[in-house]
Amino acid sequence: MKKAYLGIDIGSISTKGVVIDENNNIIASSYLYTEANPIKATKKVVKELKQQLDLDKYKVVGVGTTGSARKLIGTILGANTIKNEITAHAIGAMSIHPDVKTIFEIGGQDSKIIIINNGIVTDYAMNTLCAAGTGSFLSSQAKRLGIPIEEFGNIALSSNNPTKIAARCTVFAESDLVHKSQIGHKKEDIIAGLCYAIVNNYLNNVGKGKKIKPPIVFQGGVSKNIGVVKAFEKVTGHKIYVDDNSHLTGALGVAILSKAEDEIDFSFDIEDIIYETKGIECKGCSNNCEIIEVIKDKKIIDSWGNRCPKGELIHK
Ligand code: SF4
Structure with missing residues (x-):
């Protein structure tokens, strides 16, 4: 039997899970909405991972959890590793980009910046207060403009003249956005402007006072939005690296960390467990x-x- 490791990242908006092999390759993955029920979401993620995995070939001997419900889910799964998001994201990013110096992370509810020097986290910041720099803000504004969030990034790229949107906080950004639509700014310009608003808000709040050096890796759900990626490149003047699995990095990181702990005997049968x-x-x-x-x-x-x-x- 080959050894495998499970990592779960339980956030307030989404729950992510991966199973990796001994070489840190992702061999199963799942991404679902938490829907305010981390236990239910985790059960679903674990079920999906089980279906993807060849259980005659792999045996899960390590389980790690991270994210806001890491302790709860870690207890339920009998995890051998429970780590905060900063550590998990840093380890996940470094497994893909060993020379990374700056990690931008924008998730559904919060955002983070992690500064790495010679493979060690030397500084970080988290923002859970101002929603104007997060994925949920982007989603709600896409909805307001009647645009599916998946199309948001590409529409932003079609703009030649991004609208300037005040990005100080959600209330300012929202009222400015309504004002700009009313005075006739084009939809694509407003959307591109929103991407810049997210980026500027992020850099002025979470990134304030931080030494941002390349290579820069961008993670979290919002990293899938090409409009925001391009806005980051324009504003920082650096290439922004976004991995295919950039939404799974926390889960990947904590799965890698579980390899260093004592092995456990994990069974995927958690469906009927009642907590x-x-x-x-x-x-x-x-x-x-x-x-x-x-x-x-x-x-x-x-x-x-x-x-x-x-x-x-x-x-x-
Ligand atoms: S700090 Fe106060 S409220 Fe909190 S656990 Fe201790 S006694 Fe209770």
């Missing part, structure tokens, strides 16, 4: 931490969210 999660507010102090408990067979098997040991004790 319950419960959110409890700790009243131990004014922080009022929201503690999440994972319950199986009426027993708490894991909990997190407490900022101090006092919160942990409540549930022991």
